[in-house]
Amino acid sequence: MDYEIFHLGAVRLQSGATLPNAFIAYKTYGTLNAAKDNVIIFPTSFGDQHYQNEWLIGEDKALNPKQYFIIIPNMLGNGLSSSPSNTASPYDQANFPNVTIYDNVTLQYRLITERFGIRKIALATGWSMGAIQAFQWAASYPDMVERLAPFAGTAKTWPHNIVLIEGIRAALQADAAWYNGQYTVPPEVGLRTLGRVYASWGFSQPFYREECYKELGYESLSAFISGFWEESFLQSDANDLLAMMWTWQHADISKNEMYACDFEAALQSIQARSVVMPVRTDLYFTPEDSEYETRQMPNATFQPIESIWGHLAGFGLNRVDAEFIDGALKELLEKN
Known part of the structure; x- marks a missing residue:
C-alpha cells in the first residue's frame, strides 16, 4: 500500500x-x-x-x-x-x-x-x-x-446543498439490495442511480451544452453518464458513501x-x-x-x-x- x-x-x-x-x-x-x-x-x-x-x-x-x-x-x-x-x-x-x-x-x-x-x-x-x-x-x-x-x-x-445530499442518499437506499445497510453484495442499482442523480449536479448547464465531456474522452452524453458517473460510484462501498454523506450534510x-x-x-x-x-x-x-x-x-x-x-x-x-x-x-x- x-x-x-x-x-x-x-x-x-x-x-x-x-x-x-x-x-x-x-x-x-x-x-x-x-x-x-x-x-x-x-x-x-x-x-x-x-x-x-x-x-x-x-x-x-x-x-x-x-x-x-x-x-x-x-x-x-x-x-x-x-x-x-x-x-x-x-x-x-x-x-x-x-x-x-x-x-x-x-x-x-x-x-x-x-x-x-x-x-x-x-x-x-x-x-x-x-x-x-x-x-x-x-x-x-x-x-x-x-x-x-x-x-x-x-x-x-447550506440548505440547498442539503437537498442534493437528500437526493443522492434516497437514490442509493431505494435499491432493495441495500437491505437497510446489511447487504452482503453491493447494491449496484442504487450505486448506479446515485451516479445518474449526481450527474446533473457535478457539472454546470453550459458544461453539458458545450459538450465539454468530449474533452474527457466521451463521445456522447449517455457514455459520459455511464462511464464517468456510474463507474465512479461503483468503486465505493455504499455504507462508506452514506457515512460520508452524513458528515457532509451536518457540516x-x-x-x-x-x-x-x-x-x-x-x-x-x-x-x-x-x-x-x-x-x-x-x-x-x-x-x-x-x-x-x-x-x-x-x-x-x-x-x-x-x-x-x-x-x-x-x-x-x-x-x-x-x-x-x-x-x-x-x-x-x-x-x-
Missing part, C-alpha cells in the same frame, strides 16, 4: 459514541524541515482517497514536495481510514457511528502533533468536503494555521463547544491569510454562499474560479482551472 496508518485507539466522537480501534490512513510528500513549519494539510473529499489529491502536487506546482511537507489525511468513512467497510462488528456497515467534520479535524490534529510534533501549518487547503475540513482547521486552531485556501467548498453545508465549523453554533463568530476567529475560491458555476457549493462567508473573515479575499466546469472545476480535470488554483496557491504561499 502507498499510505501509512496512524492508530488512535478508542476515540469519543461528538455524538457521544466511542469508536474503538480508530485509525487514520494518510500519505505524506516531501520532508519535514527542522523547524517543522513547512507543513501543508490537504484533506480528502467525498468519495475520494489520497491519490485523487495528487494532481495538485508536484515540483512545478505550489504544493512542491521539494519545499513543503504535504500531508493528505483520508477522511473517516472513505474506506481507508476508519469506515463502515473496515470496522469490526458491532460498528460495521450501517452501525458505524456518525462522524462530524470536527471529529475528522480533531483526529487529524492528533496525527500531526503526536506522530510528527507539528505545531504550525503553513497552509490548510482542500476541495469540496476537503475545503470544509480546511475551514475547520483554521477555526479550531486559529493560532496554528497561517494560510487557508478552500476551493469549491464552504464553511458549512458546520461552529457546531462545537468552542463556538456554540455561532457561525459568524467561527468565521471571524479565522486569523489565517485566506483565499476563498468557489466556482462561479458550482450548483451546490455556491459562490453566493462563499462570498457571504468571506466577508465574515478578517484576512480573506474572494477569488472565484471563472469556469463552466461546475463543482468539478476543483477536481483537476480541466487544465485552465487547475492552473488557476495552482496560481492562487503559489501567490498565497509567497506572502509572509
Whole structure:
C-alpha cells in the first residue's frame, strides 16, 4: 500500500459514541524541515482517497514536495481510514457511528502533533468536503494555521446543498439490495442511480451544452453518464458513501463547544491569510454562499474560479482551472 496508518485507539466522537480501534490512513510528500513549519494539510473529499489529491502536487506546482511537507489525511468513512467497510462488528456497515467534520479535524490534529510534533501549518487547503475540513482547521486552531485556501467548498453545508445530499442518499437506499445497510453484495442499482442523480449536479448547464465531456474522452452524453458517473460510484462501498454523506450534510465549523453554533463568530476567529475560491458555476457549493462567508473573515479575499466546469472545476480535470488554483496557491504561499 502507498499510505501509512496512524492508530488512535478508542476515540469519543461528538455524538457521544466511542469508536474503538480508530485509525487514520494518510500519505505524506516531501520532508519535514527542522523547524517543522513547512507543513501543508490537504484533506480528502467525498468519495475520494489520497491519490485523487495528487494532481495538485508536484515540483512545478505550489504544493512542491521539494519545499513543503504535504500531508493528505483520508477522511473517516472513505474506506481507508476508519469506515463502515473496515470496522469490526458491532460498528460495521450501517452501525458505524456518525462522524462530524470536527471529529475528522480533531483526529487529524492528533496525527500531526503526536506522530510528527507539528505545531504550525503553513497552509490548510482542500476541495469540496476537503475545503470544509480546511475551514475547520483554521477555526479550531486559529493560532496554528497561517494560510487557508478552500476551493469549491464552504464553511458549512447550506440548505440547498442539503437537498442534493437528500437526493443522492434516497437514490442509493431505494435499491432493495441495500437491505437497510446489511447487504452482503453491493447494491449496484442504487450505486448506479446515485451516479445518474449526481450527474446533473457535478457539472454546470453550459458544461453539458458545450459538450465539454468530449474533452474527457466521451463521445456522447449517455457514455459520459455511464462511464464517468456510474463507474465512479461503483468503486465505493455504499455504507462508506452514506457515512460520508452524513458528515457532509451536518457540516458546520461552529457546531462545537468552542463556538456554540455561532457561525459568524467561527468565521471571524479565522486569523489565517485566506483565499476563498468557489466556482462561479458550482450548483451546490455556491459562490453566493462563499462570498457571504468571506466577508465574515478578517484576512480573506474572494477569488472565484471563472469556469463552466461546475463543482468539478476543483477536481483537476480541466487544465485552465487547475492552473488557476495552482496560481492562487503559489501567490498565497509567497506572502509572509
